[in-house]
Amino acid sequence: MKKFIVIFLLAPLLFSCSTKVFDTSEELWSYLKDKDNGYLQEKNINGYNFSLLYKPTDLLVIQELEEHPTPEKIKALKVKYKKQLYFTLSMSRNEKELLSTTPKNRQEFGAMVNQLSFGMRNKVHLFTQSKDTIELLDYNYPRMYGMSQATTMLFVYPRDKKYLKEATLNFSIEDLGTYTGEVKFKIAADKINNEPSLKL
Amino acid sequence: MKKFSLPLALIAFVLSIIAFFNTQNSSELVYVDVNKLLDGYKRTKVVRAAFETKAKTLTANVDSLLAGWQTDLKIYEKERSKYSKKELALKQELLGNKQQQINNYQQAIQKQVQEEDKKATQTVINDINDFVKEYGKKNGYKIIFGAGGSGNIMYADQTSDLTEIVLEGLNAEFEGK
Numbered sequence: 001m002k003k004f005i006v007i008f009l010l011a012p013l014l015f016s017c018s019t020k021v022f023d024t025s026e027e028l029w030s031y032l033k034d035k036d037n038g039y040l041q042e043k044n045i046n047g048y049n050f051s052l053l054y055k056p057t058d059l060l061v062i063q064e065l066e067e068h069p070t071p072e073k074i075k076a077l078k079v080k081y082k083k084q085l086y087f088t089l090s091m092s093r094n095e096k097e098l099l100s101t102t103p104k105n106r107q108e109f110g111a112m113v114n115q116l117s118f119g120m121r122n123k124v125h126l127f128t129q130s131k132d133t134i135e136l137l138d139y140n141y142p143r144m145y146g147m148s149q150a151t152t153m154l155f156v157y158p159r160d161k162k163y164l165k166e167a168t169l170n171f172s173i174e175d176l177g178t179y180t181g182e183v184k185f186k187i188a189a190d191k192i193n194n195e196p197s198l199k200l
Numbered sequence: 201m202k203k204f205s206l207p208l209a210l211i212a213f214v215l216s217i218i219a220f221f222n223t224q225n226s227s228e229l230v231y232v233d234v235n236k237l238l239d240g241y242k243r244t245k246v247v248r249a250a251f252e253t254k255a256k257t258l259t260a261n262v263d264s265l266l267a268g269w270q271t272d273l274k275i276y277e278k279e280r281s282k283y284s285k286k287e288l289a290l291k292q293e294l295l296g297n298k299q300q301q302i303n304n305y306q307q308a309i310q311k312q313v314q315e316e317d318k319k320a321t322q323t324v325i326n327d328i329n330d331f332v333k334e335y336g337k338k339n340g341y342k343i344i345f346g347a348g349g350s351g352n353i354m355y356a357d358q359t360s361d362l363t364e365i366v367l368e369g370l371n372a373e374f375e376g377k
Contacts, residue, residue, distance in 0.1 A: 045322070129373075129376060130376045131376040175323070179315065179318050179319060180322060181319050181320070181321070181322025181323035181325065181326050182326060182327075183326060184326065184327070184330060186330075186334075
């Protein structure tokens with residue numbers, strides 16, 4: 001009888017902590033894009049759309065895999081990417097890139113290109129609940145010359161277990177001339193600790 | 201069967217208590233006083249202080265330019281009797297141009313100060329919006345009204361006011377507690 005009660009009470013806890021495993025990257029993508037799962041967050045402030053997506057390790061691994069990968073190659077790539085946290089930040093207005101909608105003149109356009117290409121290190125911050133800042137390792141901003149529906153960037157941070165013990169991480173973006181003030185996203189650390197994976 | 205009845209009754213009792221509190225929270229009509237939140241939020245003071253320092257630096261440049269122009273004007277008035285007609289016209293044109301440039305600069309600075317103010321205010325509003333949203337979700341409220349003194353909430357019982365609780369949580373989060 002006692003066993004029955006223990007199982008009844010512990011079963012939901014066990015299931016809630018388990019990580020999801022997907023067969024294909026398409027399935028993983030659709031899971032990530034469902035906002036209820038906590039990996040994608042979106043905000044609209046003064047007409048600007050901001051979205052932040054946490055990219056699990058396996059998504060980066062599969063990008064680099066060849067057609068018939070060996071288990072050693074998969075393992076090596078997992079080790080390589082597991083050391084970092086990857087976030088994709090998208091910003092847009094009326095489904096257009098920031099550079100197509102925000103600058104009002106040539107001078108502002110130049111300043112924004114410079115800001116997006118080289119100055120985001122000072123504008124985007126990842127910090128813990130207790131205000132410890134996690135240093136940005138690198139970021140990548142591919143210029144799309146108006147061909148994309150949003151300005152999208154990849155931010156890379158070290159995966160430090162010390163910081164992932166806290167309940168949440170905060171990802172903040174200072175105002176980039178959009179008059180949206182500082183925009184902040186809260187990422188639950190357990191979502192990162194129990195990130196979904198792929199059957200590789 | 202008797203063995204199961206007690207634990208099952210206990211589980212049912214716990215579930216009914218949880219359900220009772222959940223439905224009670226979600227059906228409550230509550231509000232926060234947005235002005236009080238803006239005033240009481242500690243980040244507002246920090247952001248405002250940073251903005252005022254920035255604004256002071258910007259306006260100080262205008263003041264020193266204006267002081268320089270006024271000195272030039274005084275020199276011109278003092279020495280105008282020494283100048284020929286042609287020199288007078290040239291000096292007047294130079295002073296006029298300088299004044300125009302200072303006016304343009306002053307306008308640009310005023311615009312920049314307004315923009316900085318807008319950014320600072322929006323930052324604080326974003327924080328409050330995020331926190332109230334999260335608080336509402338966490339505590340199962342279906343709706344949280346924002347009273348701002350403009351007549352959108354004419355009367356509300358004191359028990360419906362969440363301002364103090366929200367403010368406490370907001371400040372605790374800002375201080376990293």
